[in-house]
Amino acid sequence: MMDEMREADQPNESIAMADGIRPRLLSEFDCELALDYLRVDASENLVLIDSVERLGSPERGGELPSHLYGAFRGERLEGIVLLRPCVAISHGMSDAVLNLLLPYLLRVPSGLLKGDRHLVESVWNALKSAGREATIDRIEVAFRLTPERMLPATPDLHGIARPAHAEDLEELVYAARASLWEEDRPDPAEIDPSGFRRWVESRLSRARIVSDGGRTVFVAYADVRRSDGWLIQGVYTWPEARRRGFARLGMDAIVREAFASGASHVQLAVVEGNERASRLYRELGFEDFAELRTVLFS
Numbered sequence: 001m002m003d004e005m006r007e008a009d010q011p012n013e014s015i016a017m018a019d020g021i022r023p024r025l026l027s028e029f030d031c032e033l034a035l036d037y038l039r040v041d042a043s044e045n046l047v048l049i050d051s052v053e054r055l056g057s058p059e060r061g062g063e064l065p066s067h068l069y070g071a072f073r074g075e076r077l078e079g080i081v082l083l084r085p086c087v088a089i090s091h092g093m094s095d096a097v098l099n100l101l102l103p104y105l106l107r108v109p110s111g112l113l114k115g116d117r118h119l120v121e122s123v124w125n126a127l128k129s130a131g132r133e134a135t136i137d138r139i140e141v142a143f144r145l146t147p148e149r150m151l152p153a154t155p156d157l158h159g160i161a162r163p164a165h166a167e168d169l170e171e172l173v174y175a176a177r178a179s180l181w182e183e184d185r186p187d188p189a190e191i192d193p194s195g196f197r198r199w200v201e202s203r204l205s206r207a208r209i210v211s212d213g214g215r216t217v218f219v220a221y222a223d224v225r226r227s228d229g230w231l232i233q234g235v236y237t238w239p240e241a242r243r244r245g246f247a248r249l250g251m252d253a254i255v256r257e258a259f260a261s262g263a264s265h266v267q268l269a270v271v272e273g274n275e276r277a278s279r280l281y282r283e284l285g286f287e288d289f290a291e292l293r294t295v296l297f298s
């Protein structure tokens with residue numbers, strides 16, 4: 001859940017131009033051009049769209065500022081990579097452009113790499129050759145829901161779906177840690193409990209929960225909320241509350257909120273083989289549209 005990445009070394013700006021294409025750091029003045037490029041495949045580039053739109057803006061508490069490089073042929077963009085707070089690659093980038101941007105990616109010492117499985121394969125092979133090791137390396141299926149495909153949940157589900165409040169923080173900290181335990185991932189709270197708590201608190205405005213009898217039983221984070229689409233991450237249901245309809249109720253409330261705000265679609269990813277989660281999303285109208293690969297490395 002937590003995208004941890006140490007400050008990357010500043011790339012050498014003298015990296016040679018190749019085939020008329022030159023990479024450079026993106027700034028707030030590149031936003032319009034970059035967004036036009038990314039919105040050609042908005043569903044596949046949602047994280048990058050969110051990062052570009054926040055260039056030059058104050059960062060959310062507890063998060064690193066966005067750090068992006070673009071490959072330009074004259075004034076035309078040919079590709080974009082995000083180096084922090086996570087690592088992402090624009091959809092449909094050619095091998096030639098990706099090879100030109102690899103020196104920047106190779107300067108990332110640790111992080112979370114996620115994207116189209118074929119693009120990630122090329123980048124991860126290069127990172128692995130440079131000595132990086134994976135804590136997690138898995139395939140995920142990306143699901144997308146558009147308003148016309150929405151299948152509402154039945155009205156007889158128990159629980160109250162709502163945005164998280166400050167008084168929910170301790171339960172959200174627990175859920176964030178428990179989801180790491182279930183995946184056998186390192187728990188940063190064991191080393192820096194106050195820092196981990198601050199990170200969860202920084203995401204409070206994006207958290208959507210379901211409570212039952214005054215107790216939180218489900219949480220999900222609307223990490224990207226834009227007209228181009230909403231990206232849902234960090235979905236977790238307390239073990240004792242599973243298979244009781246709480247996740248269905250929570251996701252139904254989130255997609256209703258997204259479409260009421262004007263979002264074109266809602267998307268999320270499911271670990272390959274998690275048939276129970278995949279079945280739930282399909283029953284709400286989601287359809288799969290891409291295969292992703294996620295690598296947590298250091």
